[in-house]
Amino acid sequence: MRSIRGSLSHYQPLIDVSIGRSVETLDRESYRALIDTGTTRTCISRQIVERHDLEFRTKVLVQGADSMPARRPAYAFSLGLFCITADRLGDAATLFVLPQEFVAPAFLETTSFDVLIGMDFLSTGKLVIDHQDFWFEFS
Amino acid sequence: MNRAELEREVDSNFDVFVEQLHSLMPQHAGEYVLMRNGRMISFHQNANDALAAGRAAFSDGIYSIQEVTDRPIDLGFFSHAVDPRIA
Numbered sequence: 366m367r368s369i370r371g372s373l374s375h376y377q378p379l380i381d382v383s384i385g386r387s388v389e390t391l392d393r394e395s396y397r398a399l400i401d402t403g404t405t406r407t408c409i410s411r412q413i414v415e416r417h418d419l420e421f422r423t424k425v426l427v428q429g430a431d432s433m434p435a436r437r438p439a440y441a442f443s444l445g446l447f448c449i450t451a452d453r454l455g456d457a458a459t460l461f462v463l464p465q466e467f468v469a470p471a472f473l474e475t476t477s478f479d480v481l482i483g484m485d486f487l488s489t490g491k492l493v494i495d496h497q498d499f500w501f502e503f504s
Numbered sequence: 505m506n507r508a509e510l511e512r513e514v515d516s517n518f519d520v521f522v523e524q525l526h527s528l529m530p531q532h533a534g535e536y537v538l539m540r541n542g543r544m545i546s547f548h549q550n551a552n553d554a555l556a557a558g559r560a561a562f563s564d565g566i567y568s569i570q571e572v573t574d575r576p577i578d579l580g581f582f583s584h585a586v587d588p589r590i591a
Contacts, residue, residue, distance in 0.1 A: 403580025421510060422555065423569050424518040426576035434576035436518065441555055468551045468569070472582050481579065 368504035369448050369461075378494060378501040382480055383445040384413050386420065388462050391445045398480035400487065400503065407444070407486050408469040410479040414440050427470055437470040444480075506566075514568040516542055521570045532572040540567045547572075 371380050378400040385391040396413065406425075413419070419440035426434040445462045463486075472481070487503070494501045517539040524544075528537070536554035538545040540562060548554040554569040561567070 401580055404578065404582070406577045406579070408577075408579060408582075420565075421507075421514060422558075423571070424514055425571070428576045428578045438514070441551075465550065465552050466555055468555075468571075470577060470579075472579065481582070483579075 368502050369446055370500065370502045373494070373496070373499040373501060376496075377477065379478060380482070381447040382482075383447070383460060384409065384417055384480070385443050385445075386417055386441075387466075388443045388445075388464075390417075391443055391460065391462060395447060396479040397477065398482050399478040400492065400501065401481045401483060402487060402492070404481045404483035405485065406469055407467050407483040408481050409440070409442065409471055410475075411471045411473050413442075413479055414471050417442065423468055425468075425470055439468050439470045441466055441468050443467070510566055513540070513566050517568045518570065520544075525572070525574060528572050529574060535572050536569050537572060538567060538569055 369380055371378060380398050380400065381395040382398040383391045383395055396410075409419075419442050421438055422441045423439045424436050425439045427437045429435050443462070443466055445460045448459055448461045467485075490503055492501070492503045520542045521537070521539065521544075532547050535547045535549060536551050537547050538554050538558050538561070540558075545561065545567075546554075546557055548557060548569075551569060551571070558567040558569060559565075
């Protein structure tokens with residue numbers, strides 16, 4: 366797999382991703398995604414669910430602040446990651462399509478990001494965060 | 505696909521799933537089950553395979569899948585600090 370590199374923005378590792386109902390419908394429209402090791406499952410904003418009319422496919426139990434898990438709808442979608450690759454012409458963003466579909470709950474959008482990349486995906490690779498030089502890499 | 509019908513299907517399947525979860529855990533923990541009309545149709549190793557089986561078997565799109573797990577999803581900050589913001 367290619368590596369995904371980025372610079373930390375206000376201590377947040379953010380990357381650009383594409384979302385679609387299937388890999389065929391992924392496009393160049395990008396959303397901001399936060400790499401979040403505190404989240405066990407990749408999830409998406411409610412806004413993305415509505416914009417792409419994602420399939421409602423399951424209900425999941427999500428841990429709540431009052432320690433009582435709550436039933437939440439979850440949606441199926443495909444995910445692509447915009448990877449920065451260096452070539453002779455300079456850096457270029459190429460879309461790396463993940464082969465597996467995700468089934469994930471939704472959260473209400475924030476101003477900073479639309480997707481949380483959780484440990485279900487991060488545990489498949491190696492994540493390095495360099496706080497001295499403010500960059501991160503996932504490979 | 506009728507959205508309201510799908511929502512009823514997912515809800516009723518989930519109720520059945522929760523009732524039977526304890527008995528499913530020993531043999532199927534970590535797998536995904538394809539469900540229709542409150543019945544468990546087949547078990548799969550991952551969500552991809554369960555979704556593919558559902559699309560192949562039910563052209564009307566009325567089915568659901570459930571991960572066989574007794575551990576709730578933890579959304580970290582969104583679970584513990586801003587719960588009302590979870591959709």
